[in-house]
Amino acid sequence: MLSSWNDGPTKSAIVDFVGRVTAESGPDFVSPEERVAVFDNDGTLWCEKPMYIQLDFLLRRFKEQAEADPTLRDKQPYKAATDADYAWLGDAVTKHYQGDDTDFNILAGAILKAHNAITVEEHAGRINAFFADARHPTLDRPYTSCGYAPMVELIRYLEGHGFTCYIVSGGGRDFMRPITGPLYGIPPERVVGSAVGLVYKDANVYTTDELEFFDDGPVKPVRLWNRIGRRPILAAGNSNGDIEMLEFTDASSHPSLQLLVLHDDADREFDYTAGAEKSLDEAAKAGWTVVSMKNDWASVFSD
């Protein structure tokens, strides 16, 4: 098992932890129903560069909306999406962090309107259609092959030891659900994420254009409690938005393991720490296990 992980301290930390909590006669035994593991998605289970896969999905939708309604063609973010003007999109985010939310709010409003007032089943159909042929812009592979093989193998390894694995992501819950089964073997009922409000009408559940919650940072432990009702004993993340989930897991009354995936592999994936600086500091302070993609993973993708 864990053949896509190189031998070394990281793999040992995982194997030792799982050995301890599953040793029935040992002092650290945790009953199977309490063996809950939570995984961030973007950057932890699959690629998040050069842009979130969900953002690619949304940009294609903006373009489609502009084609259907020419009055949108010269408005942002439809114009940027149609012209593939990623600078406008990048600037909107940069300006947001500089305190100017003008463009960011325009983008957020369009995101919430992109799939408004359709049934949840129709929404799932659009996502399946996207993943049927969308490819990663630089890695020369379909998005459905952008999951990290060592993490998928870890999920199987944990399940083989009685764990139940959940995704707890800032990404859209109902965006992820149709694809987490094929990619990671995680069913829709174990996907926790951001969501728009839903509304019931005439025997169907419809999307709205209101944000219900953004599942990031301190919201992650709250949403996972809402969904699971147990404190996890293993958490894996890769960015500042995962700190509270890792912290919450670390404070378990049981032994626990915290994994932080470090993107340090420019050859096989990407090399960046932007957005993860604080989580790396916390990992060093708290003794969390940093997973080096470059050193700890024998392979990154399954093919």
Add this chain to the structure above:
Amino acid sequence: MLSSWNDGPTKSAIVDFVGRVTAESGPDFVSPEERVAVFDNDGTLWCEKPMYIQLDFLLRRFKEQAEADPTLRDKQPYKAATDADYAWLGDAVTKHYQGDDTDFNILAGAILKAHNAITVEEHAGRINAFFADARHPTLDRPYTSCGYAPMVELIRYLEGHGFTCYIVSGGGRDFMRPITGPLYGIPPERVVGSAVGLVYKDANVYTTDELEFFDDGPVKPVRLWNRIGRRPILAAGNSNGDIEMLEFTDASSHPSLQLLVLHDDADREFDYTAGAEKSLDEAAKAGWTVVSMKNDWASVFSD
């Protein structure tokens, strides 16, 4: 199997449905991961008369709060709780339905404040302490023995046929979670219900005194989609608050079964239709299966 169910059309409807959806070569086959069954709790899985069990829990808490803080002693609903003045409580609800929410709002405010600003684990501890010795006021049994044996047997029967069973209740999600395992074999992650907002602080998740959602009526299909991400093929309820959940299930693209528990057994439990009138009308119109406690159940409780 189903030995606590009398032979007759209701039991046949259940057995026939399960036979159809599990027959691999048949036209109605549903894959195991799609076999989702949802159960209301109060009045469907356990007693809700003479008052909701959760209300008893809250009244004891009000009394405790009034003992700790004498300034509450003469205020409602603490006064009613201390004096066991159930008329005030009943009137508050009656007046609510007559359009006067004065007392109802006082009661609701106290309910939200009853367990405010404690960790979710401490909250679970209070619930376990309540169920350790609280008894039903008229049925001469502990609350932990107030689950309906035929429904628990049904849950096991469904699980034995590859179904996954969830509770989807108007009751408090985190009130039910500690007890649904021992009572029904349903773990916390499969309990959907009403909830106060939660907030993260210092590695813990705390209760707040804000209602996050009241999981009743049209909210039930929304909350169950949030939690499960699949449309159920079996739903069981007993009141007007279950209509939309039954309707949502009935509109599945798969074969589906709707059960409506009718309380018509004054000898063994209670006899009432108040609050269920509309659901009974809908059941007649839509062809849902009405479960007569008196005629369909060989036993009501397991002892």
